[in-house]
Amino acid sequence: MGSSPPRVVVLAGGVGGSRFALGVRAALQRRSAPEPTLVVNTGDDVWLSGVRLQPDIDSILYALAGVNDTARGWGREGDTERVNHELQAWGAGWPWFTLGDLDLGTHLARTGWLRDGLTPTRVAAKLSERWPLGARILPMTDAEVDTWVVLADGSRMHFQEWWTRHRAHLEPVAFENPGIDAASPATGVLEAIAESDVVLLAPSNPVVSIGPILDVPGIRDALRAAPGAVVGVSPIIGGKVVRGMADVCLSAIGVDTSAAAVAGLYGARAGSGILDSWLIAEEDADLASAVDAVGVRAVVAPLWMTDAAASAALANAALAAAGF
Template structure:
């Protein structure tokens, strides 16, 4: 599966549960690393950590990010020193993860090797791979009220400004020279089905697809089924609608399907799950060459997420 963000973490839990009930092999999750950044000398991987913590059962389900029952003493001390970002909170347990990761990276390990080492701590029930070992952080170009453009790291635009600044474009500098992380292409080739999680199409799934060689690998996959992140014409969480508007895509299940495109015509998808609230959009999805499947898409708990995965696997077969 391709995943990122809170939606990707919830969906990954559903994938693990659905496959576990079948006695099937574990899934491989290709995780977005476009959200990554350096802060106070340590390397942060927000999407990687969200999915890792969720699978380990140690995530903060209330905030949607970070570790459960974390404290913020070190973060407060950093603020006293004027270090870091005052609007970007780092929990103490979370900082332990970032320090371990940074130490391993400085010792010469690749992000893939670091994530493999991190995964040994808990029985995750899934194999996690970064989309690439290259650094390709997402940069958002925004337009201020006076018309001037400036660049912000995605985390500043998303977390500090809550996507309130008008985005002009999203870039991942260095991604043109990147390649899929070791094992990614092989996992896609060996998979019975590739699932596209209901993650932000622009800043979570978009960077994964932008890695050179990724689309070619997906074009040769057995089946690719996506799950709409839009329910009832609205985003479920976050500000994905702002991202979609910036790239000229309507916030609708059918429009996002068309954005991904049909694999039969050089796009990504064979089938697309849309919510019951968007059932009227099914003919538009079908007309785009993508088989529509109407199903309940609210991920209220693991069982509900697993039911969505069941529907996606049925669509693939």
């Protein structure tokens, strides 16, 4: 076991990432450890009605601040939609994409700062100043690398339209992040990984949440060179996705919806991948040998984040897998 509290980096996106971030923060606070650094997916970002939305960053920001809508899993608690209704009356925006009034305030503040010349990294820092978050939020990159979905008929649409409007019912054959090959990790990302004792992959969608983070040039190499362990948490329990449509995303890239298959997708750091250990659910204990076979150490643990205590227990299990 590590003799001092660990310095932790978490790669995250979506609701699963938000819940896991809360668990990691709680686990580290009990150990009097440094605040974790959260490297967050920005592939979900989109321009809408003249403002820049960063859904995954905002979900994690609101969760850490304790102002998120836990019932919906996104947005602000107790939000209203007067402005959204007015936009729809004007025929502006997307009628199937809800912008809450409080949420829109965040988007307006962000857009104003971006127009003033601040980077998304600096904007995330300014947004974080409002509440005592107990964590540092970093976007994966300051470049705009929105996710686009290539459909079976050859057409393309923004990820938000495919995910929110069509609920992933249109068959995808690929996911693209135009411009990502020329992007760079956001300021502080590589340094945080190089100085970490543990890197944790949240149980987020491996294709459209974690995938874009890993595809930013330099991040995958940084993980392979990280001084401490890299531990992932499976987003698949009992052969099913916990939330969202990750199974559709996995199928599109030819990966089975199983904890072992996702471990194989990430790969072993002992080979050409990024993982040292992989947490799988008790329901998937029979897959441990298949995970071990790809060179990743399987760790069986309860993965359901049903409440704050369960999320903290999961974070502690991930830290234990890294030797802390």
